[in-house]
Amino acid sequence: MRNQYLTSRGDICYEFVLYKTRTQAQADRECAVNGGNLVTVKDKRVEDFIGDMLHKLRYNGRVWIGLNDIATEGEYHWSTGKKATYLNWAPHEPTLFLSTIEDCVILDVKKHMQWFDTPCHLRQYEYICEYSIEQDVSRCPADLIRNQYLTARGDICYEFVLHQTKIHTHAEQECAVNGGNLVTVKDKSVEDFIGDMLHKFRYNERVWIGLNDIITEGEYHWSTGEKATYFNWAPHEPTMFLSTFEDCVILDVKKDMQWLDTPCLIGFHHYICEYREYPLVTHLCH
Structure with a gap:
């Protein structure tokens, strides 16, 4: 589907699924259908980009992101398996007294894009998928060196x-x-x-x-x-x-x-x- 909910930044394609709600597991599975996963907010720049897009789409609710501590309590990783190094928790988050059941994370637009831990299976929210874009350099000029640059x-x-x-x-x-x-x-x-x-x-x-x-x-x-x-x-x-x-x-x-x-x-x-x-x-x- 090509519409205002689909955009790209760098080598990542983002799908803003703001027209239906799912549990975290359901949302991650729906992203996986097209070879993706729930979004990785790896740094402030990505978060600002997401915020700009949500503002453009006039959205002010809560969305699932790919952060979770399902595998090991208190150790937060993204859906890709990569360990999180950037965090933007709301005050008093993550909540320690419910830590054993609140293993997934939502981003709250109204609360300045801050994050809240929440149970993975009890509530449904909109969500953002990300997909890696294949960088096809085969049609770049033939004499250019094919490397990471x-x-x-x-x-x-x-x-x-x-x-x-x-x-x-x-x-x-x-x-x-x-x-x-x-x-x-x-x-x-x-x-x-x-x-x-x-x-x-x-x-x-x-x-x-x-x-x-x-x-x-x-x-x-x-x-x-x-x-x-x-x-x-x-x-x-x-x-x-x-x-x-x-x-x-x-x-x-x-x-x-x-x-x-x-x-x-x-x-x-x-x-x-x-x-x-x-x-x-x-x-x-x-």
Whole structure:
């Protein structure tokens, strides 16, 4: 079913099942029908994304998430089997006096997205499924190295060039060799995807993106020629007093993924290339 309840972020497809209720076990089984599981809220960024989606869908109830301590009391794991490292319990949760029967977890939108432990089989709630998206890089340019730094999202292949640094012009030229360009961060969802990938690589430096005002001062376009409509400037950026020669842009991971304008020909940075029209195939979100 393709509708407003189905969306993707990074390499995960999310299904917001807000039109029926199930017990936790039933919900997890329904997710498993399509090869998924109840959602893993691995960190604050995922939680914020889920919160944004639920707000968009005008939902303010409670949903099952994949967290539970069914296997061992007090040791919380996700439905995938992965041990939980991020937790957002409501005050006085999990409740110790009912701990032996409250083995599953709900997320309460009204209570600031906080979590409550609850019995797995007594109550029914809406739920969120997640599915891993197969990253099909077979249709990325043939000369690109197939490794963890090459991935696909939608109809774009992304190459994270974190093993060498270039000035902006040379980075753009390297992308162009295989028919690409420096990355277009057209909206928050793309930025979140890039942030997730860089976090996965444990990378916390600066990368070139395709934004620049080389042609007309103060008019920012992407390397594709498309006019920019989304920005995530750091405070006091772009710098006005150096604007005539700071025509290119870097994304600073340490500064919450914010952007800084900088000279195109002076700084050496890693970079991200994108290659268009190489579709990604998945069973649910495509």
